[in-house]
Amino acid sequence: MGHKVALSFEDGVTRFINVEPHETVADASYKARINIPLDCRDGACGTCKSFCESGKYDGGDYIDEALTDDEADAGYALPCQMRPLSDLVLQIPGTSEMAKTGIQEFTATIERLHWYADNTAGLTLSVGNRDQLHFLPGQYVNILVPGTDQERSYSFSSGPDERELRFLIRTAPNGAMTTYLKERAAVGDKLVLQGPVGSFFLRDIKRPVLLLAGGTGVAPQLSMLEKLASSGQQPAFPIHMAYGVTFDHDLVETEALEGYARSLEGFTFDAIVADKESNAPKKGYVTQHLLPEHLNGGDVDVYLCGPPAMVDAVRRYWAEAGIEPANFYYERFAVGVSSEQSAASVGAGA
Ligand code: FES
Numbered sequence: 155m156g157h158k159v160a161l162s163f164e165d166g167v168t169r170f171i172n173v174e175p176h177e178t179v180a181d182a183s184y185k186a187r188i189n190i191p192l193d194c195r196d197g198a199c200g201t202c203k204s205f206c207e208s209g210k211y212d213g214g215d216y217i218d219e220a221l222t223d224d225e226a227d228a229g230y231a232l233p234c235q236m237r238p239l240s241d242l243v244l245q246i247p248g249t250s251e252m253a254k255t256g257i258q259e260f261t262a263t264i265e266r267l268h269w270y271a272d273n274t275a276g277l278t279l280s281v282g283n284r285d286q287l288h289f290l291p292g293q294y295v296n297i298l299v300p301g302t303d304q305e306r307s308y309s310f311s312s313g314p315d316e317r318e319l320r321f322l323i324r325t326a327p328n329g330a331m332t333t334y335l336k337e338r339a340a341v342g343d344k345l346v347l348q349g350p351v352g353s354f355f356l357r358d359i360k361r362p363v364l365l366l367a368g369g370t371g372v373a374p375q376l377s378m379l380e381k382l383a384s385s386g387q388q389p390a391f392p393i394h395m396a397y398g399v400t401f402d403h404d405l406v407e408t409e410a411l412e413g414y415a416r417s418l419e420g421f422t423f424d425a426i427v428a429d430k431e432s433n434a435p436k437k438g439y440v441t442q443h444l445l446p447e448h449l450n451g452g453d454v455d456v457y458l459c460g461p462p463a464m465v466d467a468v469r470r471y472w473a474e475a476g477i478e479p480a481n482f483y484y485e486r487f488a489v490g491v492s493s494e495q496s497a498a499s500v501g502a503g504a
Contacts, residue, residue, distance in 0.1 A: 157238040160290055161188060162207070166351045167250035167257050170288040178214065179233035179244065188255045190233055191248050197221075197235045206231050208358045209242035243290065243355070257296075257348045260287050264343045265318065267335065271403040274370060275323040275335055277308075279345065287347075289314050291356045291381040292374040292457070292485075295349030297321075297331070301338065304330040305348070309459070309485075311373035311407070313380030319347075322373040322406060354459065354485035356381060361480060362450045365395040365423075366440055366468060368460020369404055372397050374485065375459060376407060379414045379421070388419040394448045395423035398440040398464070402432050440464070441471040452477045458484040 156174040161183065163169070173182040180202060183190045193201035197216030206229050213226060214235025221232055233244065250256050266278035281287050289295075294309040306329075312320040325332040356378040365375045375395060382389055399405050404427075411423050424443050427434040436443055448454070456479045458468055465486050472478060 156182075157209075158241045158288065159209075159238055160241075160243040160288070161190065161246050161253075162243060162353060163246050163248065163250040163253065165249040165251070166353060167255075168290065168293065168350050168352075169250065169253075169255055169258070173238050175237070177237070179236050179238065179242075183233065189253045190246050191252070192234055194220075195234045197232055200232070202233045203230055204233055204247060205229055205245040206236075207243040207245060210239040211242060212237045212239060243357075257351065258287070260347045262319065262345045262347050264339060264341050264345065266341065267339055270406045273325050274404065274406055275325065276311075276406070277321045277323055277335070279319045279321075279347075280317070281319060281347070284317055287319075287350075289350035291377040292354045292459075293350040293352040294354075294374070295347045295351065298346040298348070299330045299334050300343065300345065301334065302330050306331045307351070309352075309354075309374035309377065310350075311376040313377055313384055315384050316380065322370040324370040352485070354457070354483055356457070357455065357481070357483075359389050359391055359393075360455070362391045362448075362454045363389075363393040364444075364448055364454050364456045364479075365393065365397075366456065366458040366460065366464070367395065367397040368440070368458075368464040369399055369487075370406075371459035371461075371464075371485070371487065372407060373459070375457065376410060378457070379411075379418065383414055383417050389421070392420035392422070393418065395421070396426060396440040396443055396448070397423060398426045398428065398460070400427070401429045402427055402434060405434075439467065441467055444471070449475070449477050449479075452479055454479050455481045456483065458482070460487065462486045 156172045159171050159173050161169045171182045171186045191201050193199045197220050200220040213231050216232050216235050260281050262279035262281045265280050268276040291314055294307050296305045296307050298305045308321040311322050367375050405425055414421050424436050426436045426443050465484050
């Protein structure tokens with residue numbers, strides 16, 4: 155039984171390989187015809203040095219010139235030597251094009267189209283070769299809009315281990331996907347997906363986690379929660395979500411969130427509605443409902459998916475509170491013409 159290793163390239167493309175117990179990551183990449191950067195293959199040159207985002211491994215043998223103790227302690231490893239002891243996520247120093255691989259393409263079928271409200275749709279797809287479509291919770295795919303030359307990016311709201319693929323789609327006036335969904339889409343339609351893509355994904359939980367979602371930005375976070383719930387293990391640290399929307403009808407999947415609050419120890423969430431007329435118990439903006447325990451003095455990993463104004467507001471909030479979170483991963487929606495996209499410009503970073 156091998157381990158699944160996600161190779162995350164600098165251009166946002168992620169490819170997954172299976173690494174058998176006797177193999178190094180470099181051996182398995184070679185077998186999968188993915189040319190990650192390599193030179194000596196002997197732990198001597200450091201060419202393959204990569205950052206391990208998540209998982210456990212045996213680093214193998216190498217010399218200090220290739221990888222120093224400080225680098226190893228910081229999470230760097232040499233794929234030509236490393237053997238996974240669990241599933242891994244590795245940041246590969248190079249683009250997918252350099253590795254002579256690229257984005258994968260899948261044909262999906264519409265199984266369900268559900269309208270939560272006039273401006274928000276839930277799309278459920280199936281893929282025949284589902285076993286070949288791997289993604290990390292939080293990532294997105296590009297969906298080609300049938301009958302057009304346009305594509306839109308949507309984060310999976312389903313968990314990586316679920317058979318069906320689910321997406322939340324916020325509509326935009328005259329948007330290509332909006333027009334397709336409202337006027338032409340039917341169960342059984344075929345859609346082309348390209349991906350997975352993106353560096354906004356759940357890392358190992360090493361400290362309390364704060365999930366901040368704006369509107370349909372809750373989608374990737376639902377995928378993260380589903381992954382945690384299906385792992386069979388309880389999170390070692392508390393996870394709090396602050397989910398902000400403009401109007402009551404923008405709140406979706408609150409039953410799923412309540413389910414996670416029951417099944418995941420230490421998971422709590424607040425649904426916050428900006429509209430002054432709302433009957434919601436919590437009104438205003440997400441930052442108005444963050445408590446000191448949610449920030450944990452800065453020893454917290456923050457994942458934010460929402461519109462650019464929300465990213466900016468949260469950044470200002472950290473600055474004013476004098477708090478620097480240990481890690482701040484975020485993904486902004488695109489604005490303007492493509493505002494119906496749920497995940498377009500990726501900005502994950504510590
Ligand atoms: S290829 Fe030289 S250290 Fe890995």
